[in-house]
Amino acid sequence: MTLAEAPLVLMLVGLAAYAVLGGADFGAAFWQLGARGERGAQLREHAYRAMGPVWEANHVWLVFVLVICWTAYPEAFASIFSTLTVPLFVAVLGIVLRGTAYAVHAGTAREIERRAVDGVFSISSILTPFALGTAVGAIASGRVPVGNARGDLVTSWLNPTSLAVGVLAVATGTYLAAVYLAGDGARAGRGDLAVAFRRRALGAGVSTGAIALFALVIVRLDGGRVGERLLEWPALAAVAVSAVAGLVTLERVRRSRFESARYYSSAAVASIVVGWALAQRPELLPNLTVDEAAAGRPTMIATVVGIAVGAAILVPSLALLFGLVLRGRFDAADAEEEPTHEQRRSGERFRTWALALGAGVIGFGLTLVFDGGLGLAVGVVALLGFVAFGAVALVGEIAKADVAGTTEQPP
């Protein structure tokens, strides 16, 4: 791996994570589609609940991929976005509708509202991965030339490979979601939901496998260079891994071993991304190799270092979140100790006031006088300190006066 390829590898990690985690979110919404009646309501609630804590984080992966792309391979990014304007715009509108529906679903009270919001949510959850899949198909089949909107606005993404990848993107999501939701159901002690999603996982697993095989044939016939190389070493190895992992998942799900099925199904989907990358290497776009597309050396180094530092914070945080979710810490309330309340001594309160006042005098003074340098920096920090200390002091005082009871009674 060269320096020119390092950010690309990180992008692919992000893309695989998005295909798996984001895909499962999209897929969960698919299962809500057409779920009716009392039982349907349970399925819907289960899907929302499973998505809840991880929804936002799962979707940041897409932004992560984009920002690396435009930093490290700016011309490739610009070519892709200007030629694939239609599917990418549709995808982003889908993302907005989906996010909005998700944000408001908790507020729905009447059946008709719930139906409308769930409908928007499900449809946008199908549209978005499909549109993103067509864009991937366009890149894979070499239909995005280098330049500002140089490719065909329509046929670049409306072609056999794009459609096949689009359908595959939707299918993998529904398959992952069914496996995950079966596992979440079992963990939450909801055997009925586990059984319901086990059945769906088996069905979706078989059909996604069939769709993947079909897509492979289409890409082989229509996909040009990538189509040929997908069935050669080394891409073939990734394809084989995907197929085996898919079969193992089916076996695990059949035996209701959902926790390990979770990881096998993820591997099956992530391997597809790896296979694509290996088949496409070393060209990012036609006549643009990764080396040629790469930004200058200082940018590449800064990007890789920046991501490494970021990852040092991100990975433990993600582990914390997924650990809490997968261990079921968010499922049921635990008993806990009473918080220890320290009554503030008046000396301490006085100190906060003094700090606020001092920071205010220094802040207003220095910021007005200095045009730059240390004096200004101290002034600005002091101004922010003034707001922070002042807020703590003043709010504390007002709240205290309030408890002392001067006006109305609590409701």
Next chain:
Amino acid sequence: MNCLLLAAAPFAPVDQDYLFEARQMQALSFAVHIPIVCFGIAFPAFVLLLEGLWLRTGDPLYRTIAKRWSKVMLALFAVGVVTGTILSFELGLLWPNFMATFGEVFGLGFTLEAFSFFLEAIFIAIYVYGWDRLSPRGHFLSGIPVVVAGFMGSLMVITVNAWMNNPSGFTFEGGRVSDVRPIDALFGNDYLWHELVHMYVAGFIVAGFLTAAVYAFGWLRGRRGRYERVALVVPLTIAALAAPVQIVVGDWAARSVAREQPTKLAAFEGLYETEAGAPVHLGGWYDGDEIRYGIPLPRLLSLLSFHDPSARVEGLEEAPTDERPPVNVVRIAFQTMVGIGFVLAGISAFYVFVWLRRKRLPRSTWFYRAVVAAGPLSVVALIAGWVTTEVGRQPWVVYGQMRTEEAVTGASGVPVGYASLVLVYAGLLSAIVWILRRLARAPVEIQPGPSGVAPLAAGAARPDAEDPR
């Protein structure tokens, strides 16, 4: 990089009939996103302050407000995720030449921003889903990364905007950049700090006054219980302290603009001729070489720009005609921002004064009416401020280096995209208003905290629906 000559052509300027629509589309997306950003910056701090008060005093009221607000925080964050995603897509969809040419110079800022975005998403989830499930102290601590990530996110995004206004850290020749120094470009920029602080403080002002406006409105309608009073006092106090600070920060920003972007500063005032002891005109209209019907305040522009009443200020005449921004748009936006800023500072001063003198909240209904108005006004000031700096940068996308029309996409169909975006945003905004009203209507249940036995009443269960039970 042996394709320099080959690749120079693909991103040559194109003819785009709908440049104006493309700009409007970007501006619209931005105007929708930025007020939500303010909540991302400031709301976690409000919630944490309340939770901290609960930890201090044990009074369950604070916890109840913090918990209810944290749900609003999560809903707004979800909306912020998607409106932010639109902006990042649009950079490629609308401005491919800008991205292809300069992506490697400023892209690092967004790469780092992605991480703060990630951390915010992770810890906001832990915080909101962690009520009743983490220890009180652990729960409070899980909220701190949200506040820090809000600041880091602002920092990283502003590095890019500051760079667009005051670009450095590269050499630009024949449409290609070379000698790129991304760290210098983003962090070695004088412009970064005033823009960052100005925006960060604005986040507290906007989120503070908007939240306070909701409860001030309730106050006028007779909802004056303790819950409402605390919910009014917390955001209002923070905004009231931030508003006067913003005036000083704004003064700092204006001095920096005077130094680095003299043409933009001239557009703030509509100053055509370079002069010493330049005045400021309040109101009026710029008609090509002077201000008509404005109220002149002698020497004020020199005083504000350089803290010297007789300083020489460069006029618009110094820049070629095709390098001047649309003066009236910039000027009116600037005066709107400054005017509202002083109104907000006035309301704040009155509030703090009454409390310090009388140890109580103001009683006049006019005060509460003013706070209700301050909410939307602060949003107007926020957007006017961004219009000032972004339209003031025109006709450049990268100041002095690349013109906006050189950056635009060659794809057709921009008006179709614009129209569909307007429709989607209309839906989005009505959905936000609807959900906030719903969340606000849920009955208030004061919970005595984790150790107390207080199952939610059935009627109050709806806002908890996303909670795993």
